[in-house]
Structures are given as C-alpha cells and as structure tokens.
Amino acid sequence: MSEVRVRFAPSPTGFFHIGSARTALFNWLFARHTKGKLILRIEDTDAERNTPEALQDLLDGMRWLGMDWDEGPEVGGNFGPYFQSQRSKIYDEYLEKLRVAGHVYDHEGAVFFKVSGKHQVIDDQVRGRVERKEEKDFIIFRSNGSPVFHFVNVVDDISMGITHIIRGEDHLSNTSKHLELFNAFEAKVPKFAHIPLILKQQGSGKMSKRDEGALIEHYQKNLFLKDAVRNYLCLLGWNPKTEEEILPIKEIIHKFDFPGINKDNARFDEKKMAFINTQYVHKLPISNYKKLVLPILVKEGILTNEIDEEYLNRVLQLCQEKLKSLPLIGDFTAYFFQESYEEDAKTKEKLFKKGSPIEVLQELLTILENLHDFSSESLENAIHSLAEKNGVKASSYFLPMRFSTTGKGGGPSIFGLISVLGKDRVLKRMERFIKENS
RNA sequence: GUCCCGUUCGUCUAGCCCGGCCUAGGACACCUGGUUUUCAUCCAGGCGACAGGGGUUCGAAUCCCCUACGGGAUACCA
Numbered sequence: 001m002s003e004v005r006v007r008f009a010p011s012p013t014g015f016f017h018i019g020s021a022r023t024a025l026f027n028w029l030f031a032r033h034t035k036g037k038l039i040l041r042i043e044d045t046d047a048e049r050n051t052p053e054a055l056q057d058l059l060d061g062m063r064w065l066g067m068d069w070d071e072g073p074e075v076g077g078n079f080g081p082y083f084q085s086q087r088s089k090i091y092d093e094y095l096e097k098l099r100v101a102g103h104v105y106d107h108e109g110a111v112f113f114k115v116s117g118k119h120q121v122i123d124d125q126v127r128g129r130v131e132r133k134e135e136k137d138f139i140i141f142r143s144n145g146s147p148v149f150h151f152v153n154v155v156d157d158i159s160m161g162i163t164h165i166i167r168g169e170d171h172l173s174n175t176s177k178h179l180e181l182f183n184a185f186e187a188k189v190p191k192f193a194h195i196p197l198i199l200k201q202q203g204s205g206k207m208s209k210r211d212e213g214a215l216i217e218h219y220q221k222n223l224f225l226k227d228a229v230r231n232y233l234c235l236l237g238w239n240p241k242t243e244e245e246i247l248p249i250k251e252i253i254h255k256f257d258f259p260g261i262n263k264d265n266a267r268f269d270e271k272k273m274a275f276i277n278t279q280y281v282h283k284l285p286i287s288n289y290k291k292l293v294l295p296i297l298v299k300e301g302i303l304t305n306e307i308d309e310e311y312l313n314r315v316l317q318l319c320q321e322k323l324k325s326l327p328l329i330g331d332f333t334a335y336f337f338q339e340s341y342e343e344d345a346k347t348k349e350k351l352f353k354k355g356s357p358i359e360v361l362q363e364l365l366t367i368l369e370n371l372h373d374f375s376s377e378s379l380e381n382a383i384h385s386l387a388e389k390n391g392v393k394a395s396s397y398f399l400p401m402r403f404s405t406t407g408k409g410g411g412p413s414i415f416g417l418i419s420v421l422g423k424d425r426v427l428k429r430m431e432r433f434i435k436e437n438s
Numbered sequence: 439g440u441c442c443c444g445u446u447c448g449u450c451u452a453g454c455c456c457g458g459c460c461u462a463g464g465a466c467a468c469c470u471g472g473u474u475u476u477c478a479u480c481c482a483g484g485c486g487a488c489a490g491g492g493g494u495u496c497g498a499a500u501c502c503c504c505u506a507c508g509g510g511a512u513a514c515c516a
Contacts, residue, residue, distance in 0.1 A: 173511035398475035410477035
C-alpha cells in the first residue's frame with residue numbers, strides 16, 4: 001500500500017484563524033493516524049494580498065498547536081518548492097501539456113480551460129457520492145500571465161503526489177473543476193474528504209477572521225492552553241464516539257478517521273472552549289503549571305524576588321483546582337504575597353449584616369493563637385470543636401476568617417487557605433482587621 | 439436565479455449506512471440542591487431535540503419523495 005500524503009494549503013493573506021487551523025488539524029491527524037506525511041504548501045499566487053507577517057503567524061500558529069509538517073517551509077522535502085510563487089516553471093510545463101492535448105484556448109489574453117461537460121462524480125470520504133457538472137469553461141491563467149487557484153491547486157496535488165485531499169466543504173462545488181483538470185492531465189484522482197465548516201457563534205454564515213475569537217492569536221494572547229484549544233477544535237465536526245471528550249492527543253490520533261467526521265456545519269462555542277481550557281488548567285502537571293503562571297505573577301508585580309519557593313509552591317497548588325484560566329492567577333493569589341489588598345465592599349457589607357464578626361474573630365484569635373499545628377486537618381478540627389462548643393455551624397466562622405485575612409468572599413477552600421497563609425500572617429491580618437473595624 | 443451539501447436538546451454531538459434494544463444517550467450552557475462558607479472547584483438532580491408533510495413497513499430518528507429552513511459555490515480571490 002502506498003503512503004498517505006495529505007496537504008494543508010493555506011494562502012497567507014491574513015492571520016491564522018480557527019477555520020484554517022481546524023482544516024490543518026484534520027489533515028495533521030489523518031497523516032499521523034495513517035503514519036503518512038503532511039505537506040505544508042503555501043498558496044501565495046495572489047501577490048497583492050500575501051504578507052510575510054501572515055506567513056509567520058501561520059507557521060507559529062501551526063507549531064503552537066503542536067502540528068508539525070513533514071515537508072514544506074523551513075523543513076524542505078523532495079517535492080518542493082513549497083511556495084507556489086516559486087513553482088512557475090512547473091505550471092508552465094503543465095499548461096503546455098494541456099495545450100498539446102487541446103484542452104485550452106486563449107481568449108482576451110487569458111487562458112481558458114475547455115470543460116468536458118460531463119458529470120463529475122466525487123467519491124467523498126465524508127459525504128458519499130456527489131455528482132456535479134461543470135458548465136462553463138474557466139480561466140486557468142490570468143491575462144497578466146499568472147496561474148489561477150484551481151489550476152495550481154490541482155497541478156501541485158498531482159506533482160506532490162497527494163493521495164487525500166481534506167479540505168473545507170466550501171470547496172465541494174469547486175471539485176468538479178478540479179476533477180476536470182485531473183482528467184485532462186490523465187492523473188490519478190486523490191480521495192476527497194470535505195469537512196464541515198465552522199459557523200460563527202452568533203448570526204449566520206461561516207466564521208470569518210473578523211469574528212470574536214476567530215483568530216488563533218486570540219487564544220495565545222489570552223493564555224489558553226494549546227492542548228485545550230486543539231482538543232476543542234478536534235471536537236468541531238468530528239467525534240471520538242466515546243462519552244469522554246477530553247482526550248490526550250495520542251488517543252485522538254489513534255481514533256481519528258473519516259467515518260467520525262460529521263456532515264453538518266458546527267457552530268463555534270466559546271463557552272465550551274473555555275470549559276475545556278479549565279479542565280486542562282486543572283490537570284496541568286505542577287511543574288508545567290508553575291512555569292506558565294510564574295511569568296504572569298512577576299509581570300503583574302505580585303511576585304517579588306524574596307518569595308519563598310516552598311510557600312509559592314503551596315499557594316499555587318492550593319489554587320489550581322479553582323483556577324478557571326491562567327490570566328486569572330494574579331487576581332486569585334495576590335493576597336498571598338501582599339499585605340495590602342483590596343477589600344470587596346459587597347462582601348464586607350454582607351459580613352457585618354450577618355452578626356458581629358469582630359466578636360467572632362476575637363474568639364477565633366484566641367483559639368488560633370494557641371493552635372500549634374496549622375495544618376488544614378488540625379484547623380478543621382479546631383473550628384469544628386469550637387462550633388460544637390458554641391452550638392453553631394462551623395460554616396459561620398468561614399466568612400469572618402476568609403474576609404479578615406483576604407478581603408474576599410471567595411477563593412480556595414478555607415482550611416487550606418488558612419493553613420497555607422500560615423499562623424503569622426493569619427493572626428496579624430485578623431488583628432489588623434479587628435483594630436480597623438471596631 | 440442556478441448548482442451542490444446539510445437538518446437529533448439553545449450549542450457540540452451519539453444513534454442513522456445494516457429499521458424494532460430509543461419512554462432518543464452524553465457534553466457545554468442554564469436551573470435546583472449538596473459539599474469547606476460568598477464562589478470561580480467538585481458531586482447529585484432537573485430543564486431540553488428526531489424541521490414539516492407524505493409514503494414504504496407489523497414497526498421509522500433510522501429507508502424513499504416533496505416542502506421549508508440553514509450552509510456553500512457560482513471571480514482574471516484562495
């Protein structure tokens with residue numbers, strides 16, 4: 001059996017967006033699943049709209065999402081060049097073949113392809129048999145001498161030995177043109193797989209570069225985990241047929257195949273994207289998590305050099321299970337590292353409405369002063385026995401404790417919080433709070 | 439307009455090819471309750487769909503036809 005060769009063929013005319021990324025991803029998954037090759041081919045025949053920045057953004061985005069290519073820019077290969085702008089010689093040769101066989105004619109300076117008028121049958125791996133007839137002759141070389149997409153696309157797929165064409169459904173109608181060309185060249189026709197499009201979150205139509213959250217850059221900037229973004233993208237138009245949706249990429253590669261691809265378009269859902277990201281944040285190995293979060297804390301001026309490594313580790317570990325996304329880390333942990341932090345006014349109001357927190361805190365203070373073991377288990381026992389002695393619910397101590405030491409109404413689990421903060425800080429902050437509020 | 443593709447909870451989807459196991463399963467979101475409180479974790483429960491109409495069949499989400507709706511293509515863009 002011959003080796004699978006698939007290609008991702010973007011044109012670098014804008015920033016790398018979700019739709020392109022997902023097409024690249026499906027090609028990559030198929031290549032890895034079949035142990036074949038992924039070819040990255042840059043379709044830059046439109047000199048007017050191509051930019052080097054867009055190309056760089058594309059390569060960065062591919063790598064960020066963990067998609068490597070076996071042939072193409074920066075890696076080379078035996079079927080190059082991989083930029084269409086450098087393949088004009090090949091295109092001229094192929095054009096000559098069509099001329100010799102009488103498939104083309106010149107008109108108004110442009111070269112037209114003479115259509116056969118026959119029904120073209122696509123045996124699509126996703127949609128089954130699709131039949132379409134190309135009615136009109138079409139241009140393959142512009143009057144300025146440059147070749148047109150349909151022509152270069154087919155010529156490259158032939159000359160690069162592409163075996164499977166996995167692309168968006170928006171190309172399904174174009175396929176009859178491409179089939180005409182493959183036939184005119186008497187070339188073997190690759191298998192086609194037209195994958196569903198990604199629709200914009202609101203309104204109608206497919207997702208475009210201008211839509212919120214459409215650019216890969218957006219996820220990079222907002223510190224989404226790349227594995228999470230990739231996992232979500234896999235789920236748009238493909239399903240693993242398991243109840244579990246959050247899967248390691250190895251498993252996705254193993255399961256990925258054409259029968260699992262859906263026919264209907266999928267609407268992009270930022271909430272589910274965010275949910276999956278949160279799951280990945282929670283599962284992040286501690287060393288990795290620390291590496292990602294540290295620069296944020298430093299940048300936000302929350303961490304200074306004198307921070308005790310041991311303490312930092314405990315804080316980060318404590319907060320991970322409640323952290324929804326990486327950029328929230330500063331807000332979530334600032335009070336661990338700084339003595340001046342803002343108090344949440346609404347929570348404070350609530351606290352004082354509930355009773356006399358100062359009295360409660362004074363009692364807590366004496367208990368905690370005499371508590372030598374500040375582990376969360378020990379704290380839990382102490383608070384529970386205090387509650388029992390006073391005939392109240394243990395939870396009645398939680399908000400006073402939390403608010404007086406953090407100025408917040410929410411955060412990590414209470415005993416863990418007090419334990420990590422440590423006896424010195426807790427007592428000092430409670431005392432300060434009592435003084436300032438009585 | 440013409441051509442092509444599609445249509446299961448608000449959203450992503452399982453089931454459809456090979457009709458009965460489907461009083462249609464899961465996930466996100468939402469709502470309610472629980473847990474270490476407010477909550478951003480976690481757990482339990484709830485809400486919620488086979489686009490409509492005709493066939494075929496003992497039986498249809500599953501097969502066929504029509505309609506409606508959605509998407510795409512109709513460029514000397516890719």
